[in-house]
Amino acid sequence: MVKVIFLGTGSGMPTLKRNVSSIALIFTNSNKLWLWDCGEGTQHQIQKTSLKLSKLEKIFITHLHGDHIFGLPGLLASRGLRGGQGQKEIQVFGPEDLEAYLEETQKITKTYVPYKIEIKIIPKDFSEGIIYEDEDYLIRYAEVIHNFATYAYSIEKKERYRFLVEEAKKCNIPAGPVYGALKRGEKVRLPDGRIFYGSDFIARVEKSKKIVFSGDTIFCKNLINLAKNADLLIHEATFSQQEEDLARRNFHSTTVIAARVAREAEAKLLILTHISPRYSSNNKSGVREKDLLSEAQRIFPQTLLAEDFMEYEV
Amino acid sequence: MVKVIFLGTGSGMPTLKRNVSSIALIFTNSNKLWLWDCGEGTQHQIQKTSLKLSKLEKIFITHLHGDHIFGLPGLLASRGLRGGQGQKEIQVFGPEDLEAYLEETQKITKTYVPYKIEIKIIPKDFSEGIIYEDEDYLIRYAEVIHNFATYAYSIEKKERYRFLVEEAKKCNIPAGPVYGALKRGEKVRLPDGRIFYGSDFIARVEKSKKIVFSGDTIFCKNLINLAKNADLLIHEATFSQQEEDLARRNFHSTTVIAARVAREAEAKLLILTHISPRYSSNNKSGVREKDLLSEAQRIFPQTLLAEDFMEYEV
Secondary structure, three states: EEEEEEEEEEEOOOOHHHHHHOOEEEOOOOOOOEOOOOOHHHHHHHHHHOOOHHEHHHHHHHHHHHHHHHHHHHHHHHHHHHHOOOOOOEEEEEEEOOHHHHHHHHHHOOOOOOOOOOEEOOOOOOEEEEEEEEEEEEEEEEOOOOOOOOOEEEEEEEOOOOOOOOHHHOOOOOOHHHHHHHOOEEEEEOOOOEEEEEHHEEEEEEOOOOEEEEOOOOOOHHHHHHHOOOOOEEEOOOHHHHHHHHHHHOOOOHHHHHHHHHHOOOOEEEEOOOOHHHHHHHOOOOOOHHHHHHHHHOOOOEEEEEOOOEEEEE | OOOEEEEEOOOOOOOOOOOOEEEEEEHHHOOOOOEEEEOHHHHHHHHHOOOHHEEEEEEOOOOOOOOOOOOOOHHHHHHHHOOOOOOEEEEEEOOOOHHHHHHHHHHOOOOOOOOEEEEEEEEOOOOEEEEEEOOOEEEEEOOOOOOOOOOEEEEEEEOOOEOHHHHHOOOOOOOOOHHHHHHOEEEEOOOOEEEEEHHHHEEEOOEEEEEEEEEOOOOOOOOOOOOOOEEEEEEOOOOOOHHHHHHHOOOOHHHHHHHHHHHHHHEEEEEEEEEHHHHOOOOOOOOHHHHHHHHHHHHOOOOEEEOOEEEEEE
């Protein structure tokens, strides 16, 4: 289905090991690329992978803090420089003011982009909803709790069904419009009086899959709902449980909060990201990155700690 | 005097070898850091050196194209995060709209910076002038010719003089106010009728030094004036001489233009920077980076081609 590549797994500012926030979603069949967030240097990270800016179709922004969007103007400009004329349009989804940010930045810097940028703003009046849907995928948003309007996103691959034509034939059901009705799951009465139910002629060939990205947040029930039964929950864990107060003051999660959300949502796997730079070197608490993982695993064993360029297929 | 470290030597968009524009000036005695331009990822480049953001005092922006300033908001934010409270203020110099760019970006992204940012705008009505001066250094700007208001900058270390106190003593000149007058180079008449000239009691102990950075420009006489007798001229050379038309259409210089400016300015050394990504891989002209250097050296032999992290001491 979708491969997740972590492009930036740090919080606030880049370090040599962790860039600021960005997650790539690659559709393994089509090679098309979507992004969640776009911190400074995201285009540089992309250059270190096999990903192609020309394949980039959609960007979903969780919130407008700099470490999540300062890479957006440069990435959009480079996509234009690299691709020449006739490039496909791009869609950027995010909170109010995303449009002002892009417009002001591009106006002042006279950035010319030779393709259309469609900006889709999440409506302020709703704490959850659907922001995008196509034949195969559904993207939902849910407002989370940060010191800035912030949204979590889920991407769901829709279930796929196959019409069991051989079963229909066995029952001597005539091909044509009746097949269509059965495919749509309808109840059908034939001229000979027999009744058939669509559900008997449909087999699920692909299960729904769901990946959820928390954005920046404290413990949030809205997020638990969004992440219900997710195959993968990517949750911020800026701080160690030992710095719970600091996390709360900064409207961020600890490892344990992320693990509790994963447990309550009954997610299959949790990946921690948005790790504070403080754990990469000496700090007075003495906490190291490996400790972060242990803290979460005590509550939710199916947990991984993201690293830049880590890949995970769902 | 000053060490120049090239942080980004590419043009337009980053490549794996060349980041977008930024040049660091390090004052070898004090370790203080100034920057010329600040493309996206400049803070990442700084992390790969021994430079410290906490030592950053001044940033000079040549113009507001994205590849010269998209790294500025993130760098200023990280300086704040890293340094905590009580940090020294910073000065940012540049063209009109620099203030709007920083204000809009910081407002929309709610970036809090715990130190003062003093923005100094180059007055629109002058094509050259002094934008900063202290006891030791003088920074001049000169408008150059690009498709955007763009300025070249020079940094000049002032000459230093020593008062030859032992000579004054030999002449039995009484210490006190007369010494002061001689230090200032004045003519002095003593009560006994003798006349002395300050110039006889002053020795130059340090020559003036000058480094000039062109910004983005085509051939420009204003720049030649600014760069007169420079110890180091850093000149953009986006294109090969073989793509002269392309250079002209994009208001950029070729290698040969950079070399002609260096020759006419009688600079001691020329370093080419702002190299187009097209020369890092196959392109139809077949020109490679080493060819760029040869093109310039045929006209101005004392030429180097900048690379990211190259250092040069003046």
